[in-house]
Amino acid sequence: MRRLKELGLTQSLDVGYLLAPRGRALLGLPAVSTPGPEIEIAVSDGDVDVAELTALYDAVGWTAYTRDPAGLLAAVTGSSRVVLARRGAALVGLARVITDGASICYLQDLLVHPDDQRTGIGGRLVRAVLEPYAHVRQTVLLTDDDPAVGMFYRALGFAETREHGDGTLRAFVRVLPPS
Template structure:
């Protein structure tokens, strides 16, 4: 049975294991920084199977006008079980009053299909352009 919890105070080893499993090594190169980022997030919802952290969604934003989905992660061996869907549903339901919901993700067909199923559209379909700067 999978349990979902709103929690920011997480064990850094469990976080490292989850992010490493996703291959997000740019995060795990500085675990203290990642832990501060999680603690400073607007909201974090986690998915657990017994005491194993198997998924996480975290958002940043102001709670009124914009919600930015920063991370949504599910362990590889737990994918296709509806965990990512449930995490996304919990966040979207909790923040349904917010008009702008934004995320940045890879350009894979599977990923695009997942978010499009929830009404997300690529920014250029709104006659918008997105900008990003990596340092």
């Protein structure tokens, strides 16, 4: 039983073994149905406003973005592709990329409201936002040093730069302090 839990499995007397929500999300499987409106994943056509963006970014603690709502809106609307997750009219997730469409695709943001995390929405957003860029040689992202986040991205086919090839690939970043 312990090994099943390590794999993200739980025991159910009625149905046998089912994947726990986290395991389903990591494997890209749809979430188990729960009551309430379905989550719709769709490419943004500019149908997002600064108030709902700010609320989502605040909900996940990304306050560096929300200190400048106009800058946040400019960043999102200036992205190459933005995909939204909505429950009814409520914005519960967002993914956006910046790309030249040929050699590099940068997954800039992936956010899922804390109430909806570990349900498969994040994986669905990543797949939807990257889908038109499957031919692009490099897909890059920066993220927190959290083991669960690492597992999530590994399950989607990403590897840390030190794990690529013979380990000689490095990444650099320059982050300006908030103004």
